[in-house]
Amino acid sequence: MTIKEKIQKYIDYKGISVYRLEAEAGLSKGYWGKTKSISADIAMKISRVYGDMSTEWLLRDKGEMIKNAEREQKTIEISESAISETKRKGALIYDIDATCGLSGRDIEFTDEKVIGSIDAPEINPDSKIIFATGDSMLPLIASGDRVVIRKIESWDYFNYGQVYLIITNEYRLIKRVRRHPKDADNLILLRSENPDYDDIDLPKREIIHLFIVENILSIKNIL
Known part of the structure; x- marks a missing residue:
């Protein structure tokens, strides 16, 4: 056009x-x-x-x-000098993808999957960096984005309305988590940003790991 x-x-x-x-x-x-x-x-x-x-x-x-105001707020620019394929300093980059949609695979942060690191003051060194695929979270997260995630160890640190990476036995997916309107004690509502995707009712007991999406890296295909 x-x-x-x-x-x-x-x-x-x-x-x-x-x-x-x-x-x-x-x-x-x-x-x-x-x-x-x-x-x-x-x-x-x-x-x-x-x-x-x-x-x-x-x-x-x-x-x-x-x-997308939230995307602009979450996005941070990283210089090439902060990225290393050999050093293990700062937040580690993993050759792991999380789906902005549905994916029937588990996620393991093993040493074999580390492909580099980013040492930058904007990124918590205890966080992890993975690859997002799919279009269900557009326009907030695009396929190809590197996202910075941090593990949530307890529901005490969980906040509704935020974007999370949710790991179950069947799926690993990035969604916005909403309070379930009918059974908030046992269920959570997973919502896509893309209106073409339906909401998902997920029992809390099925969640194995929960990571909050802290940032989106502006650099594409960094490694």
Whole structure:
């Protein structure tokens, strides 16, 4: 899509009329209908008016159309110098994937699966770094993201509404955990960010391990 087509898609999605777009962005009346292409300067001017539209998507075809505030808050940038394939200092990187969907595999953090480490002040050295796959957690977590996780040792440290990696005998999956509306004592509700996926009722007794997703790394395919 061209930049103009993308902006048109955005205003259609938000229910914004062309007249309103021109007025709010300081464009001349009739500008939108007359112009065939939008310059980067005009695109940036419009994006400053509509702050939830992603400029990465608009100008570089990267990411989603709508910014995700939680993703921006959780995402941290790591320099290449902080990543090592040989040293074991800081948070360890594992050749393990967790599915933003369903996956019938257990998860084991063994030495054989360590493929590197990241030594950076932004990351808790006791945390672990794994690979996320699937699209059920879009736009918060994309397939290919490296996520920083930390094990929750007790339900006393558990908070509803957060995103967790949940390990059972059948699945390892990343979901937002909600309080179950009917049986909060025995069940939890696993919810995807992607509305195409249904909620999952999961008995608490089936959970073997629980990890909170602390951060998302901005570096893709780091090793």
